[in-house]
Amino acid sequence: MIKDIHKRKFIFNLLTGITYISLSKLLFLKKVNAKNKPNVVILGSGIGGASCLKYLNKISDLINLIVIDKNKKIRTGPFSNLVIGDIMEEADITFFLNKKKYNNVKFIFDEAKYIDSNKKFIEFSDGNKINFDYLIISPGIGYKENIIDGYRINDKVSVPHCWDGDGDLNYFKKRLGVLENNSLIIISSPDYPYRCPPAPYERASLISNYFKKKKINVKVLILDSKDSFTKQQNFFKEWSFYYKNTIEWVSRKNGGKVVFFDRKSNLVKNDQGESFKADFINIIPDQKAAPIIFNSNLVSNNDDWCQINPITFQLINFKDIYVVGDSINAWDMPKSAFSANSQAKVLSLNLINRILEKDYIDPVFLNTCYSFSKDDRAFSISAWYRLNSSEDRIVSLGSSESQVRLNSTETIKEAKHAYGWYKTLVNDIFL
Ligand SMILES: Cc1cc2nc3c(=O)[nH]c(=O)nc-3n(C[C@H](O)[C@H](O)[C@H](O)COP(=O)(O)OP(=O)(O)OC[C@H]3O[C@@H](n4cnc5c(N)ncnc54)[C@H](O)[C@@H]3O)c2cc1C
Structure with missing residues (x-):
């Protein structure tokens, strides 16, 4: 029961929080800050970055929103095994960000080589630099x-x-x-x-x-x-x-x-x-975390992942740099697209709260992960998460996994849910 209340409150916060801010506070801030728009840069427009873009775009008349990715096309991890298994085509899981939705956003398609956390700029291989006031990094993973x-x-x-x-x-x-x-x-x-x-x-x-x-x-x-x-x-x-x-x-x-x-x-x-x-x-x-993180010395010695504040997603010791998605240590949360999307909503909402000088929301997170065994059979595990009592880590509130069964229509239904989840996610953030 308590879990259900948390879950509902969280969904309510997510669904209402940004709309509420845009209606009440934004007009006020527009007058105050019209000449001093902060540069908000999103580095990486995969699942985590594109999700942040969607939410921060709601205040794009108050900030200079800049998105950097080395790729113009985003091919998703989810459903890539279905391409390997010849169930879907590569084109079905490849997306271009819909620029019509993002008139106020500047896009740069280039690989960032270095982030200077003191002087607050991002550098490209040709020596060009982009300054930031707030930087969100969602660069995926790197390999050992x-x-x-x-x-x-x-x-x-x-x-x-x-x-x-x-x-x-x-x-x-x-x-x-x-x-x-x-x-x-x-x-x-x-x-x-x-x-x-x-x-x-x-x-x-x-x-x-x-x-x-x-x-x-x-x-x-x-x-x-x-x-x-x-x-x-x-x-x-x-x-x-x-x-x-x-x-x-x-x-x-x-x-x-x-x-x-x-x-x-x-x-x-x-x-x-x-x-x-x-x-x-x-x-x-x-x-481990993506190469740009290590090239820019954004992790402590011997750490493989970025340590963040779980309320804001600020990188520990770097108050204007935020990290989301697979490059972070998210404690009990697995590295998944669903997790990255859920974290990105909280990050964006609380960054907007910071810019608007409002209180932070108390986050709760969700993750559902579907796996296919055949074209039309899938099963899932779902979990929800909140912060521990000292508010310095994300902990699981419980999970629920599909029952192990064979002669049931449930597994076939779950495959349909999985296709539905994917379509909803990519429509929401890319199309
Ligand atoms: C086989 C497979 C199956 C999966 N299935 C599922 C699933 O069913 N459900 C699920 O929830 N998750 C699934 N995932 C996981 C999911 O893909 C990741 O968790 C998710 O993509 C994480 O989002 P992210 O933003 O951290 O990274 P990404 O989505 O990888 O985005 C990172 C972006 O940063 C860009 N970038 C990186 N470095 C730089 C740089 N230096 N300069 C410019 N751009 C840069 C990249 O080009 C990329 O666009 C799957 C993954 C794999 C590999």
Whole structure:
């Protein structure tokens, strides 16, 4: 019951907060600050950045809103496994920000190389600079290079990891498409924390589904750096029914941790010294915050993720720099598009509150994560979150996972919900 009240109050805050501000305070501020508009820069217009843009655009006559992304096209992580599994096209998950909605916004399509947190500017490789009063960074993730000996993140010959919008999905599919009967596919799944925890297992399912439809026998061996994973029982149930003898999962303690890769002989070795030779090896690398964060010294020594204030999303020790999405340590919240969108709403609302000199709202967050096992079967886990009593971390208030079931229409309904969720999200922030 208490959880329900929190949830409802949060949704009410989100739905009403910004509208309320725009009606009452904005006219007042317009007169006061017309000549001193602050520069609000959003770096990264993926899920977190585009969500902030949508909300901050509501006060775009009071601020200079600038959006920077190295890509003009945004290809989403969600549903990218459906593209790999030949259920959707790459074009279905690729979006351009609708500039008609953002008349007052300046867009810069270039890669930011460095953020000077003292002098408050962003620098590009040609030496151009953009000053900011407030900077929101939502740059996604970066990768750890030193976990698997022999593996190079940017090696163009190996199967690409395809764990961000830059990975070549067509090359990935081309490499899959030439596999013949009795091929072995290896997916190496990373250690926590990483973007979208169930996605390696969804990928294994949809690759198996693709070959099953083509009537080609392949085996998918998941070598895991973990001893358990999210929605495990749901995946196991689906695999035992639809992909019997096709998908095999090896936990870390049973030899799943990959430590060596040899591209030339298509071979990996685990930490117990065993070798596995395969026809297709997809290494999903261990992850950390995006490179721009480290290049600009925005994390403390030895930290992999940005530490933030969970009420405002201000980077600790940098009051005018905000970070959202996968590059932050969000404590109990997983790194997902749903989480990034939920965090971005709170960040934007409280940044507007800061600019308008209003009180901050007390945040509550939501996340639902769907996973597909086939074109028309999906299951989910939902959770909601608030701050702990000392208001310095985000903690889970509880979660609810789809029941493990096979002969039920629920799993088919959940697939429909998943398509509906995705359509709503991308319509909301990109179209
Ligand atoms: C296979 C897979 C499946 C997934 N499925 C789901 C799902 O079903 N549900 C779900 O909720 N989440 C899912 N996710 C997770 C989701 O994609 C991420 O959590 C989400 O995109 C995080 O948003 P973000 O804003 O942090 O990063 P992104 O959306 O990656 O955006 C980062 C942006 O920053 C830009 N950028 C980075 N550095 C720079 C720079 N230096 N200069 C200029 N621009 C820069 C990039 O070009 C990019 O546009 C999935 C992810 C993967 C990989």
